[in-house]
Amino acid sequence: MARRILVVEDEAPIREMVCFVLEQNGFQPVEAEDYDSAVNQLNEPWPDLILLDWMLPGGSGIQFIKHLKRESMTRDIPVVMLTARGEEEDRVRGLETGADDYIPSRFRRRSWWRESKR
Structure with a gap:
């Protein structure tokens, strides 16, 4: 089963590019375009990784991390x-x-991919 990666990014071109690269490398990306849709994606099966933007409609990436870390399941x-x-x-x-x-x-496509594989 492919690893599930939640991509939380409000800018569609960036989100689509990240999801495309993930799919091409055998991952299952799940998209969220704002804070609320990201919270709604926190269910089983749990994501194996979250790629998160800081600035989101409805809340911030920082708020999302705090929410995530408060819950024992996430x-x-x-x-x-x-x-x-x-x-x-x-x-x-x-x-x-x-x-x-x-x-x-302000990354090159390959550099973020290498970093996320660590």
Whole structure:
């Protein structure tokens, strides 16, 4: 069974590109375009990984991580923030909140893919 990856990104072109690359590499991407739809995707089967944007309609990626970490069934799901917020203080805040990795979205397609495979 393919690993399920929740892609939480409000910008459709970015979300579609990420999902395309995941599918091409044998993963099962599940899409969420805002905070509420991301929360609604937190059900069985649980995602194996969450790729998360910081800025979302209806809430922030930081709020989503806090929600995720409060729940016993979801607190151990790894989260990689994939966001345009590339300042060091943003990275530190994301990691301190509970993200497992933080990749600024000024990335090259292959570099984020290599990072997410770790």
